[in-house]
Amino acid sequence: MAPPPRPASGLPVDTVLGLLAAASADHDADDDPARVLAGLGLADDEVHRLDEALRRLRGESLRWRRRGQELAALFSSARELVRVRDVDALLERLVERAHDLVGTDVAYLSEFDETTRELRVRTTRGTVSAGFPGLRVPPGKGLASSVAETRSPHWTSRYAAMTQAPHDETIDLVVGVEGLVSLLGVPLLAGEEVIGVLFAANRSEHTFTPEEVSLLSAFADHAALVLQTARLLARTRESADETERAYRRLADHVEAMERASEVHADLTALVLQGGDALDVAGALGRALQCEVTILDADLAGPESEHAPPAAVRAAVTESRRTGRCVPLPEDPGVVAVAVVAGDAFLGALLLREGAVGFGDVEHRTAERAAQITALLRLKQDAAEDAEHRVRADLLADLLADDEDRRAGAAGRARARGIDVDRWRSLVVVGVSGEHRRPVRRAAHRAAGPDGLVAEHGEHLVVLGAETDPARAARRLHDAVGDGVPTLAVGADLDLPSDPREPLAGASACLRILPALGLTDVAVAAEEYLPYTALFGPDEARVHAFVRRVLGPVLDWDDERGATLLPTLAAYLDHRQSPVATGRALHLHKNTVLQRLERVAALLGDDWQEPDRLFRLGVAVRIARLAAHTG
Known part of the structure; x- marks a missing residue:
């Protein structure tokens, strides 16, 4: 068999490949460079030089392999962190990745407060002490302050013996309870701004290598950038939300102003057209989409279901003093506003909130409506008083001794649209002065268009078309209602004969009734003729x-x-x-x-x-x- 090919150095190719494999293998691998070199038959000094070169090569290979893994982890962390937008969730994930990357027992992040220069532990990983999360580090104390102030990494192998930063009793106690011995802290920087400090810690003594410091610093730099971006995005969203809220408030204000303008126009038209309080309440209710109740000077009217009369009176009293709308504490959504003209208290408006929420504009609108109501009531009272004076003069002429004067009064009554030929009954009403105006209004309603209502002496006299005097008296008494004690005495009226005789008889009967114990009845004068005869002309x-x-x-x-x-x-x-x-x-x-x-x-x-x-x-x-x- 032919020998294996040799490279230019004279070593077989298989041997070179084996040496390279041994140099790139992990420390616990079977391929040991010394074992491979021992079979080459080289001199000891050559073997020694080759062994050192191979070991250096193997260290570099391991370093690059680890660096590749760290970079891969950083890239993976970066992708995860970029997808996170919630700041709290981002901090949790950031500390979790730092703990996994560095491989220490504990990892935690302390957030830096630019105003107080204080650091607060916000997120932890691997801790067991309940007092560790939320731990506050005073300015100038502990390893964290050194990192924040110098903007550079700081570490210690034995925290208890640390002298590079001032200790703090609270920090030392929490660190001792957690059992931390060695700590490494690196700053989270966004430009010149310190966001916080990222820590990696062990529960045993450990000397942090430059590679560990560099890895945690690189991760902290990247994490700081992502965290700063998330904060800026959060602030941007908050600004956008605030802008949207401000826009909605502006739109609501504009809408409220438009409603107020419409109400003002309607109220102005009511004044010009001679409207009354009911018309004001209707216009106000339509504009504010609420329920409006009119109360008179005695605060009489339909009461709120949940608001006792005492609460209504207290709110109206306060509104009368200030001229402003006053909410009812016992009944949310209900406000009272007094109707006042100078020192004269004319009543109040009670508003229950509906589809439109009550704000400052709505309150000012209600206050303006109360002023218009007061104006219309004064105008109505002035017109009633003028009409009452005219009718009192007519009645005085009808009761005059001069027949020509009586005939002239009848003519003036016809000129005012009153058909005196239809008068068939006369009713004399006795009522106290404080109730005279509402009784007079009730009398006008009961008398009808052809009736005449006027004051004569201390009594109110009503001339009408009802043929039965007792029924005429009851109709007027019912119109006044149960709230005001009223004596009404009816008498037959046969014009053009002298009306003074039936008036005298009814008036005499009215004087007799209280002596008989009657204070709130409607009767015909003929029913008490024996008494009236005794107290008549004779x-x-x-x-x-x-x-x-x-x-x-x-x-x-x-x-x-x-x-x-x-x-x-x-x-x-x-x-x-x-x-x-x-x-x-x-x-x-x-x-x-x-x-x-x-x-x-x-x-x-x-x-x-x-x-x-x-x-x-x-x-x-x-x-x-x-x-x-x-």
Whole structure:
């Protein structure tokens, strides 16, 4: 067999290939350069030189192979990191890759705060201590501060014996609990800005090689760039989101201003066209897409389902003081705004939020609507007062003694569109001054277009077409409602005869009703004719009758106190029974008998004779009514 070919150096090709394979093999491989050289028959010095050359070649091969693996890992990490956009997720992945690349027991990242110059452990890998994540490193303390301040890697083989950076008790305690011995820290730099410090640490003593420092630094540089990019993207997204929010706020504001402009135009038209509070509420509700409730000066009106009256009153009081919308704390989405004209409180508007959220523009719109409502109410009140004065003058002329004046009043009424020929009834209304205006409005509604409503003396007089005076009085009483105690007395009216007579009768009846215990009724004057006759035009003669029948008893009471007349009235009301009279007056029977004996002494022993007792009973009833009617 022919010998194997030899290269120019004189060594066989197979031998050269074997030496190259041994030089490129791992340390634990079977191909050992010394074993291969021993079979060549070379001199010892040649074998020694070849062995050193082969070992150098083998070290370089191992270094390049490891470098290739590290670069492959860096590229793989770069691809992963580039796909991550969330900063927190990016930090987690960054520390995880650093831990896998360097192969230490622990890896963690401390974030640097430019304002406080403080480092805070944000993400860890391989730690077991609960106090390690979130650990704060004060400025100038620990290995991390040295890395951040010098912007260069720092490491130590034994942390406990480290002298290159000041120790901190808290840091030393946490590092001791974690069991870390050797640490390597490299800065995360984005240009001149320090983002943080990346650490690799072991729980045993270890001297970090330049290759390990270089590998972690290269990874940190790349990671810092990716992290900075992610932060910039996050800030860009935040800016874009803020821009979008600002645009939406601007669009909402423009929309609100447009709604406010429309409401202002509608309210202005209402003022010019003579609208009222209901029209304002309708325009406001349509523009703000909300529910609007009108409250009068007594805050009467449909109450909010969830807001108690006390809360409404408190909100309206505050709005009256400030002139602004006031939310109801107990009922979110509801605001109250007072309707005020100078010092006059005219009511309030209650708004419940609907499809449109309430903001500053909506509140200002509601406040403007409240001002317009006040203006319209003042205008309406002024028109009502003017109309009321005209109608009061008409009624005064209709009741005048001069027949020509009465005829002229009827003509003026017809000129105002009032058909006086249809009047068939007259109603006199008694009401307190504080309720006079709402009662007058109710009377206008009840009287109809041909009615006449006016004040005459202390009473309100209504002339209308209803043929039944009792029904006319009930209609007016029902129009006022249950909230205001009202006395309404109807009487027949037969024009063109003198209307003063039915007015006098109804007025007299109105005076009598409170004395009879009636304060909130609607009646016809004819029902109480016996009483009204007594207090009508012949009232002086009636008083003379009472005086003649009861004079001694009245004088006795005036001189010594009112005891005999009440006792006599109770005695007559209880079928002349002294026992029943005593119970009614809370007196002993003997006391009642003593007083009756005094009455007999004053009036004569025959005072209980049937005819005289009848006249005495009438006089007693008239005297009591007179005392109540004043």
